[in-house]
Amino acid sequence: MKNKKMKNNTKQIQNFRKIFLVIFLLIFLNSIAFSSDALIRGTVTDSKTNEPLGGVNIMLKGTYYGGATDLNGEFIIDGISSGNYDISVRMIGYTEKVYSGIKLKSGERKKFDIHLEPTVLALGQEITVVGEKPIIDAESTSSSIKISSKDLKNKMVESVTDVVAQQVGVTKSNNEIHIRGGRVDEGQFIVDGLSIKDPLTGSTSNLYVNSNAIEELEFITGGFNAEYGQAMSGIIDVKLKSGTDKLEASARYKTDKLFGNNFNTDNLEFTLGAPIIRKSSNSKLGQISFFTSGYVYFTDTYLPVGSELSPYRDWMNIFTKRADNDFSYMAKLNWNITAKQKFAISYNHSANVDQGYFDYWQHSSGYPYAYQNILNNYFTTTHESQVVNIIWTHTINQRFFYNLNFGYFYTGVHRSVQNKHWTEYDETLDLAPTEYSALDESGRIRVYSGDKFWDYGDAPYWYDYYSKNYSTEGDFTYLPNTRHTVKTGFTHRYTVLQMMDIYKPWLGNSGFGESYDFYKVHPSDGSFYLQDKITFEGMIVNIGARYDYWFIGKYATDAINNPEVLTITEAGREKYIDETFEIFGAKGKGHLSPRIGISHPVTDNDVLYFNYGHFSQLPTYQYVYAKLNTVSEATYQLIGNPNLNPKTTVSYELGIKHKFSASQALEFKAYYKDMFDYETSQSITTYNPLIGRYSLMMYINMDYARSRGIEIIYRKLYGKYFSGDITYSYSIGTGKSSTPNDNLLVEAGKLSAKPITENYLSWDNPHNFATNLRFYMDQKTQPRLFGIPIPNHWQVSARIVYGSGKRYTESVATDTITEADGSQYYIGYSRSDEPYSEISDSYFKTDVKITKRYKISGWNFSVFLDMRNIFNFESPRRINPFTGDGYNPGEIIKYSYANGINPNYDPSRFYSPRNIILGISIRL
Numbered sequence: 026m027k028n029k030k031m032k033n034n035t036k037q038i039q040n041f042r043k044i045f046l047v048i049f050l051l052i053f054l055n056s057i058a059f060s061s062d063a064l065i066r067g068t069v070t071d072s073k074t075n076e077p078l079g080g081v082n083i084m085l086k087g088t089y090y091g092g093a094t095d096l097n098g099e100f101i102i103d104g105i106s107s108g109n110y111d112i113s114v115r116m117i118g119y120t121e122k123v124y125s126g127i128k129l130k131s132g133e134r135k136k137f138d139i140h141l142e143p144t145v146l147a148l149g150q151e152i153t154v155v156g157e158k159p160i161i162d163a164e165s166t167s168s169s170i171k172i173s174s175k176d177l178k179n180k181m182v183e184s185v186t187d188v189v190a191q192q193v194g195v196t197k198s199n200n201e202i203h204i205r206g207g208r209v210d211e212g213q214f215i216v217d218g219l220s221i222k223d224p225l226t227g228s229t230s231n232l233y234v235n236s237n238a239i240e241e242l243e244f245i246t247g248g249f250n251a252e253y254g255q256a257m258s259g260i261i262d263v264k265l266k267s268g269t270d271k272l273e274a275s276a277r278y279k280t281d282k283l284f285g286n287n288f289n290t291d292n293l294e295f296t297l298g299a300p301i302i303r304k305s306s307n308s309k310l311g312q313i314s315f316f317t318s319g320y321v322y323f324t325d326t327y328l329p330v331g332s333e334l335s336p337y338r339d340w341m342n343i344f345t346k347r348a349d350n351d352f353s354y355m356a357k358l359n360w361n362i363t364a365k366q367k368f369a370i371s372y373n374h375s376a377n378v379d380q381g382y383f384d385y386w387q388h389s390s391g392y393p394y395a396y397q398n399i400l401n402n403y404f405t406t407t408h409e410s411q412v413v414n415i416i417w418t419h420t421i422n423q424r425f426f427y428n429l430n431f432g433y434f435y436t437g438v439h440r441s442v443q444n445k446h447w448t449e450y451d452e453t454l455d456l457a458p459t460e461y462s463a464l465d466e467s468g469r470i471r472v473y474s475g476d477k478f479w480d481y482g483d484a485p486y487w488y489d490y491y492s493k494n495y496s497t498e499g500d501f502t503y504l505p506n507t508r509h510t511v512k513t514g515f516t517h518r519y520t521v522l523q524m525m526d527i528y529k530p531w532l533g534n535s536g537f538g539e540s541y542d543f544y545k546v547h548p549s550d551g552s553f554y555l556q557d558k559i560t561f562e563g564m565i566v567n568i569g570a571r572y573d574y575w576f577i578g579k580y581a582t583d584a585i586n587n588p589e590v591l592t593i594t595e596a597g598r599e600k601y602i603d604e605t606f607e608i609f610g611a612k613g614k615g616h617l618s619p620r621i622g623i624s625h626p627v628t629d630n631d632v633l634y635f636n637y638g639h640f641s642q643l644p645t646y647q648y649v650y651a652k653l654n655t656v657s658e659a660t661y662q663l664i665g666n667p668n669l670n671p672k673t674t675v676s677y678e679l680g681i682k683h684k685f686s687a688s689q690a691l692e693f694k695a696y697y698k699d700m701f702d703y704e705t706s707q708s709i710t711t712y713n714p715l716i717g718r719y720s721l722m723m724y725i726n727m728d729y730a731r732s733r734g735i736e737i738i739y740r741k742l743y744g745k746y747f748s749g750d751i752t753y754s755y756s757i758g759t760g761k762s763s764t765p766n767d768n769l770l771v772e773a774g775k776l777s778a779k780p781i782t783e784n785y786l787s788w789d790n791p792h793n794f795a796t797n798l799r800f801y802m803d804q805k806t807q808p809r810l811f812g813i814p815i816p817n818h819w820q821v822s823a824r825i826v827y828g829s830g831k832r833y834t835e836s837v838a839t840d841t842i843t844e845a846d847g848s849q850y851y852i853g854y855s856r857s858d859e860p861y862s863e864i865s866d867s868y869f870k871t872d873v874k875i876t877k878r879y880k881i882s883g884w885n886f887s888v889f890l891d892m893r894n895i896f897n898f899e900s901p902r903r904i905n906p907f908t909g910d911g912y913n914p915g916e917i918i919k920y921s922y923a924n925g926i927n928p929n930y931d932p933s934r935f936y937s938p939r940n941i942i943l944g945i946s947i948r949l
Contacts (some may be wrong), residue, residue, distance in 0.1 A: 206732025
């Protein structure tokens with residue numbers, strides 16, 4: 026059965042290759058069938074002196090057409106096929122100018138008089154676009170999309186995570202973001218050049234950045250250059266807004282409390298930007314401006330919650346109003362000392378207080394159904410992050426500039442019941458109901474207590490973690506000529522990390538419960554990279570290499586050198602010494618990653634790109650330091666491994682971009698990724714003279730996964746009334762396991778066996794279709810339909826998503842048991858030898874946003890209606906393995922649920938139902 030499925034997958038991939046070749050051929054034939062020569066000519070002059078400029082490069086981007094001006098500043102480019110082009114005009118010492126959407130007809134002669142602005146900045150630092158933003162980036166060799174602040178206004182999103190979840194190639198399940206089949210920790214989140222990634226867990230969602238504070242977001246899913254590191258699947262690069270030379274302000278409030286079945290949601294946010302010292306030729310201080318934004322979001326969600334949460338910090342009580350509470354604040358100061366010297370400093374602070382139902386990083390596997398009667402005794406989770414970022418940009422001359430970035434990133438998580446110390450916890454007890462039944466006529470009785478729902482006590486977890494990360498980054502760019510752009514840089518980060526984790530604190534003799542772990546470590550890491558962007562006549566080549574290093578720190582080194590630490594075997598100590606290098610007394614590891622990307626035109630309207638690279642990231646610290654020096658009483662424990670190697674992905678991607686017109690384009694891409702050295706758990710037997718033979722369950726680099734797929738994207742930019750995009754992806758994600766803890770689950774009896782073959786990953790989502798549609802009425806004259814005037818200044822945005830359901834491991838029923846009360850249960854076996862081989866029914870979701878705008882005395886007002894899941898489609902969070910459907914009252918479930926917790930009544934068995942939100946915004 027399994028071999029047959031794998032053969033079918035191989036056949037599907039071969040079919041998609043054929044489809045790709047057919048599409049490419051049709052596009053090529055379409056492009057040449059109607060070709061006819063056109064010509065452009067013109068003169069390029071200095072805008073200040075009106076003197077002609079010789080040696081200016083004029084290129085039709087994404088084609089082989091190009092030329093240069095002569096001594097009189099004149100140029101002629103002929104033999105151009107009819108079509109739509111973006112024309113780039115470049116010369117060192119002047120601002121680059123791009124004319125987008127230039128339409129050339131067959132035989133047309135078009136003249137340009139171009140005036141270039143002199144600049145002291147290096148080439149490419151300043152670009153002036155004449156017309157709309159080009160619909161395709163003909164110079165990009167990677168798979169990426171840039172989303173501007175203007176685009177974000179029309180999206181139904183709250184945060185960066187929401188934006189990323191809507192992109193092609195991304196799967197979101199239970200708050201987990203998987204990019205092109207990778208594990209949840211394989212992304213990199215960058216804010217104004219600073220990496221924001223939790224070193225303990227690999228999470229990229231610690232810092233909450235609200236969408237109104239974003240100037241531009243770039244999301245890269247394949248082929249990212251050597252300047253990007255510590256990521257295997259995707260890069261999220263965010264540039265925050267800055268103050269300008271004029272006052273700007275906005276405020277927005279929205280709520281769902283005006284509608285039935287609401288979640289008791291309130292959301293308030295504001296932005297304010299203004300000059301402190303305006304730009305002036307008389308000012309010796311240059312230009313100084315600031316930008317700030319604030320965001321609060323309170324909601325009870327659609328799930329039950331405790332009546333009172335207890336945040337870790339007292340000041341957070343003013344923001345802890347509901348079941349889920351988000352707070353975010355950002356302030357940024359910009360000082361443009363001169364055109365060549367710029368300084369910026371920013372501060373970001375975000376916090377979240379909730380009960381962590383779907384916080385996949387620590388102690389949470391979903392809604393705590395067993396605690397539904399005592400949710401006040403379930404833990405409160407407090408997330409907090411702070412970022413201070415100092416940026417210095419200096420242009421030395423018109424060929425060379427550099428950026429320096431000094432950053433501080435703090436992230437912390439505290440989880441406890443009612444903010445108690447662990448010594449104050451009470452044991453959880455299941456006491457009610459109590460039932461009595463007679464055993465015989467002598468009066469002996471049997472007492473049954475409990476119904477699998479806790480009645481007393483506290484959830485058994487106490488957890489506290491923080492990390493402080495101090496980083497220095499530098500990027501240096503040099504342009505020896507207009508053909509080469511050489512970039513190099515370095516990063517170094519020093520981390521102070523402390524973690525304390527206690528389970529069932531009322532047990533054991535240690536005072537720290539049945540199981541505990543504690544460590545404070547001081548690792549450091551960094552990188553060097555070198556890359557060159559080479560521009561030929563129409564073709565772009567990005568080539569580079571990156572070297573990442575990591576120093577494990579004194580805590581782990583002391584454990585390695587201490588023979589009394591039994592969690593490290595003698596073989597492990599020898600291997601650590603052999604596989605690490607030493608510098609200044611510190612032990613470290615390194616990894617070199619080569620990368621190359623090529624983009625070149627194949628017709629006048631088609632650009633083909635290819636990229637290949639090695640992408641790595643350091644071992645996640647929770648798999649390195651766990652219980653190295655901890656003597657815990659727990660039966661099943663996973664020990665960290667100081668000798669873990671970086672995870673590595675080898676990725677290939679091929680894509681083609683076809684431009685139908687200045688406002689319409691199609692992109693087709695195919696990718697293949699091999700992921701090596703994933704962390705997994707393994708049982709190791711060793712010997713010690715004092716205690717004899719003993720076994721350990723330890724993290725090692727042994728798991729492997731593959732991901733491959735195709736993505737198709739059609740985009741239409743703003744026309745008179747309509748814009749939108751359509752995306753489709755088909756992907757397959759397979760590997761040895763979906764979690765590093767599989768072998769531990771086997772030892773604990775929660776999993777029958779870890780398969781030895783390659784299987785589908787739990788988050789694999791084969792088919793995914795999405796469309797974003799935007800209709801708007803913003804005409805100067807009010808449009809009419811059948812003579813009837815249509816209201817102006819309004820917009821309707823819709824997002825429609827359809828795709829494969831959730832993967833699950835099938836169970837086969839061998840019989841059905843009927844209880845005395847008529848309840849039926851399946852008995853049977855799980856096909857655990859083929860995990861996640863089945864897919865539930867497809868899902869469907871539609872979100873709609875309606876906006877009406879008004880302008881009064883220079884202020885722009887908007888009233889909007891957000892309707893999420895407008896058709897109230899029920900998407901199951903959990904799948905009944907016997908039926909392949911979601912749980913619901915009346916469904917037959919497995920016999921192990923008899924006299925226990927019935928998943929058919931779990932409030933979280935479906936994802937969020939329909940939610941309607943009304944809002945108002947004002948903008949200066």
